[in-house]
Each structure stands twice: as C-alpha cells, then as structure tokens.
Amino acid sequence: MKRIVELxxxxxxxxMTVETCCSLLDALRDDVGLTGTKKGCDxxxxxxxxxxxxxxxxxxxxxxxxxxxxxxxxxxxxxxxxVDTLHPLQDAFMRxxxxxxxxxxxxxxxxxxxxxDDNPRPTDEDIRFGLSGNICRCTGYTKIFDAxxxxxxxxxxxxx
Amino acid sequence: MRRFDYHGAETLEQxxxxxxxxxxxxFLFNGGTDLLVEIRERLRRVRNVVxxxxxxxxxDITYDETRGLTFGALVTVGRLERLALVRExxxxxxxxxxxxxxxxxxxxxxxVGNVCRASPSADTIPPLIxxxxxxHIYSRTNMRVVPLAEFFTGPGKxxxxxxxxxxxxxxxxxxxxxxxxxxxxxxxxxxELSTVGVAVSLSMDDGVCSDIRIALGAVGAxxxxxxxxxxxxxxxxxxxxxxxxxxxxxxxxxxxISNVRAxxxxxxxMVGVLTGRAITQALEASA
Numbered sequence: 176m177k178r179i180v181e182l183x184x185x186x187x188x189x190x191m192t193v194e195t196c197c198s199l200l201d202a203l204r205d206d207v208g209l210t211g212t213k214k215g216c217d218x219x220x221x222x223x224x225x226x227x228x229x230x231x232x233x234x235x236x237x238x239x240x241x242x243x244x245x246x247x248x249x250x251x252x253x254x255x256x257x258v259d260t261l262h263p264l265q266d267a268f269m270r271x272x273x274x275x276x277x278x279x280x281x282x283x284x285x286x287x288x289x290x291x292d293d294n295p296r297p298t299d300e301d302i303r304f305g306l307s308g309n310i311c312r313c314t315g316y317t318k319i320f321d322a323x324x325x326x327x328x329x330x331x332x333x334x335x
Numbered sequence: 336m337r338r339f340d341y342h343g344a345e346t347l348e349q350x351x352x353x354x355x356x357x358x359x360x361x362f363l364f365n366g367g368t369d370l371l372v373e374i375r376e377r378l379r380r381v382r383n384v385v386x387x388x389x390x391x392x393x394x395d396i397t398y399d400e401t402r403g404l405t406f407g408a409l410v411t412v413g414r415l416e417r418l419a420l421v422r423e424x425x426x427x428x429x430x431x432x433x434x435x436x437x438x439x440x441x442x443x444x445x446x447v448g449n450v451c452r453a454s455p456s457a458d459t460i461p462p463l464i465x466x467x468x469x470x471h472i473y474s475r476t477n478m479r480v481v482p483l484a485e486f487f488t489g490p491g492k493x494x495x496x497x498x499x500x501x502x503x504x505x506x507x508x509x510x511x512x513x514x515x516x517x518x519x520x521x522x523x524x525x526x527e528l529s530t531v532g533v534a535v536s537l538s539m540d541d542g543v544c545s546d547i548r549i550a551l552g553a554v555g556a557x558x559x560x561x562x563x564x565x566x567x568x569x570x571x572x573x574x575x576x577x578x579x580x581x582x583x584x585x586x587x588x589x590x591x592i593s594n595v596r597a598x599x600x601x602x603x604x605m606v607g608v609l610t611g612r613a614i615t616q617a618l619e620a621s622a
Contacts, residue, residue, distance in 0.1 A: 176339065176340055176343045178341075195340065196337075196338050196339050196340075196341060198371070214574055217375060218372045218376065219368055219371075219372060219437075219439070219440055220526060222437065223440060225439055228442075231413065231442040232438060232439050233442045233443050234368075234437075234439045234440065234443070236371075237368050237371050237439075237440065237443055238367065238443060239341065239367065239371070240581070241341055241343075242367075242386070242388070249587070286438070286439075293588050299340070302493035305438065307358060307437055307438070307524065307525030307526065308436070308437020308438050308440065308525065308526060309437075325374060
C-alpha cells in the first residue's frame with residue numbers, strides 16, 4: 176500500500192510517495208535522496224538517524240514515513256545556514272577532529288543543535304545527558320564534547 | 336522491514352473495530368518504539384497496525400488537587416518528563432521517565448505504551464503503582480477503570496480484551512508530608528533496561544508512617560507490590576532497624592529469575608539494598 180506524504184523538509188515543502196510500512200529514515204534516504212541521515216542499528220539504539228521532527232529530536236528509524244504527514248523535519252543537510260557556510264557546530268567538529276569514520280556525526284550534530292538551541296551554555300553533564308542516545312565507536316567522545324563546548328562559546332559570542 | 340498494512344483510525348470506535356475485525360496479527364500502534372523494533376527483528380508477526388495517533392482527545396494532560404494527574408494515551412514520555420508539575424509533584428515518575436531509553440526514544444514513546452507493553456522491567460510502572468494510579472480502558476460497550484496494580488497478568492500480558500484500548504492514566508495527588516522515590520539499577524546510565532527498579536511512595540503523619548506502597552520492577556512476572564514489607568513499615572517511625580527488616584521482607588516477597596542482565600540471587604540482593612535506600616530517600620523527601 177503506497178501513500179503520498181506531504182511534509183516540510185529543511186524548510187521546503189515536499190511530497191514523498193512511500194509504502195505505509197516504510198520508516199521515515201528509509202523515505203528520507205531512498206525517496207527524498209537525503210543520505211546525510213545514517214542508518215546504524217535501525218532499532219533506535221545508536222542515534223545515527225537522529226532528525227528533528229516538529230522541534231524534537233527523534234530516531235528516524237523508529238517512525239513511519241506516513242506518521243510525518245504535515246510535520247516539519249530537519250536533517251543534517253539543513254544545518255548549513257547557506258552554501259559554502261558551515262554551522263558553528265560543523266566548523267567546530269572539523270577543527271576539533273570530532274569526527275573519525277563520520278557515521279555517527281550527522282545524528283550527533285542534530286542532537287547537539289537541539290541541545291544548544293535549548294541550552295546555550297550547557298555543562299559537561301548536560302552535554303553527556305544530551306548525547307546519551309548517540310553512540311560513537313571511534314572518538315571516545317572527548318573531542319565531540321570539546322567541539323560542542325567550543326561551538327557554544329562561538330554561538331554565544333556571535334549573539335552578543 | 337517485513338511488510339504490514341497501516342490503518343489510521345480517527346475514532347476510538349473505529350480503532351476498536353479494526354483491532355477486532357482485521358484478525359490476528361493486528362496490533363495497536365502508538366509511539367511505535369517497541370512495535371517497530373519487534374517487527375524489524377522478527378520478534379512479532381504483524382500483518383496490520385492500527386495507528387491511534389489521529390484520534391482526538393488522547394493528548395491531554397490535566398491536573399487538579401483532588402483528582403491528581405491525568406494524561407492521555409498519546410502523551411509521550413518526553414513531554415511528561417519536561418513538565419514542571421511532574422518534576423515537582425511526581426519526582427519518582429519523573430526519574431523513571433528520564434531514565435527510559437534515550438531522549439530520541441522518549442520523544443516518540445508514550446507512557447501508556449510503556450505500561451501496556453507490560454514488561455516486568457518497564458521503568459514507568461513501579462512509580463505509577465506506588466502512587467496508586469488507575470488506568471482508563473475503552474471498549475465499544477463500556478468504559479472501565481482498573482487500578483494499575485491489577486492491570487498486569489504476566490510478562491507482556493494484561494487484562495485488556497481484544498478491541499479494548501487504554502485511553503489514559505490517572506495518578507492521584509500526593510498528600511501533604513508525602514515522599515516518593517524511584518531507584519533504577521542497571522549496568523549503565525543511558526539506554527538501559529533496569530536490572531531492578533524500586534519505587535516507594537509514603538505519607539508521614541507526626542513522624543509516623545501512615546501509608547506506604549512499595550513496587551518492585553524486574554523481579555517477577557509483573558511489577559510487584561511488597562505488601563508484607565509495607566505492613567512492617569505502616570504505623571512506625573521508619574527507624575533504621577524497621578526499614579532493614581522491611582527490606583529483608585521485600586527480598587522474600589520478590590520472585591526474580593536469572594537472565595542475560597543478572598542472576599536471580601543478585602536481583603534479590605539488590606531488592607534488599609534498593610528497598611532500604613528508596614524508603615530512606617522517600618522519607619527524606621517527605622520532610
């Protein structure tokens with residue numbers, strides 16, 4: 176059974192024609208062509224597929240595409256403020272070497288964006304709690320935390 | 336993913352009819368954080384899912400001083416977790432909510448879904464039972480209200496008949512001088528199923544415990560009350576010796592099994608440790 180789903184992805188109105196049993200993750204990757212969102216475990220354990228739906232981060236693998244009807248979805252492709260401009264988090268991740276194989280990075284970036292949007296000056300504990308649903312098997316997290324703290328400072332400086 | 340058909344219900348009656356008429360292998364679909372995993376890992380054979388998220392009136396959260404907190408079937412774990420009211424008046428439930436899965440999971444998973452899944456290790460069940468919660472059940476012929484402590488009949492099993500749908504849960508208000516605690520014991524802090532979970536809700540009257548409920552998670556076929564331990568504590572000042580003997584009694588009352596997460600002996604020992612700790616924590620919170 177196929178169905179047309181209308182939603183907003185990264186600020187643009189889109190249609191997806193999907194099987195009703197298709198996950199939002201598969202729809203984003205295979206139908207919309209946004210392959211920045213990664214499929215790690217496909218059962219909600221790893222956080223690689225984290226996208227922001229109506230302002231809240233969710234595992235795109237644990238949501239059916241049909242459930243996104245009318246929703247606003249933000250993926251890592253929407254993080255850049257403009258062509259050739261990086262989000263402060265992306266810039267900080269590059270400078271701090273916070274990405275090794277990179278598979279977890281899109282999910283962690285989306286989670287970190289939500290964290291800093293809600294809490295511009297997070298403590299170490301806030302960052303650990305905020306990223307507790309995202310697994311990185313390369314970095315040991317230290318450089319990820321450094322990058323997020325650095326981005327938080329830059330974003331605060333840019334606002335003042 | 337194994338294929339299945341999706342049905343979006345617009346009313347409770349329609350959802351209930353679909354659940355009975357579509358035959359076996361038809362399941363109610365709410366947050367989906369458990370069901371989609373079970374489908375993908377082929378743990379459950381599913382031909383049809385009936386989505387209740389389009390049904391109006393199931394997303395409300397209300398509170399008043401006499402009735403307490405009522406939340407609908409569609410209220411997510413994350414939404415309840417972020418509510419100041421829950422943090423202030425139901426800190427035990429709040430701790431359980433904040434320890435379930437991850438932030439991403441909590442933004443999809445519903446509290447009612449966690450309860451209806453009827454896992455003995457479900458985090459939200461012990462504090463809700465310790466607080467004396469009720470569950471509201473719709474069927475096409477009548478509505479019924481069941482104490483949550485009587486809702487479960489085994490692991491993954493409840494009193495729900497085919498076509499019945501849980502519409503919400505009511506948690507009575509905390510009285511004056513009440514104290515609550517939920518302690519989850521696991522191998523790690525995040526993305527963890529509890530090895531043992533202990534919830535205690537108590538009321539103190541002039542330094543004497545007038546009422547107490549102890550609920551034990553992951554140490555039986557369902558979340559269990561510990562009535563004999565509670566009886567030892569009621570009417571006492573909850574001094575250290577009484578708390579110790581009640582904690583020992585709770586160890587006798589639980590019926591843990593050994594599995595991949597812990598042995599039965601370890602679980603029983605932890606019931607003793609955590610029951611004592613949770614009573615002390617609830618007592619401190621009541622002051």
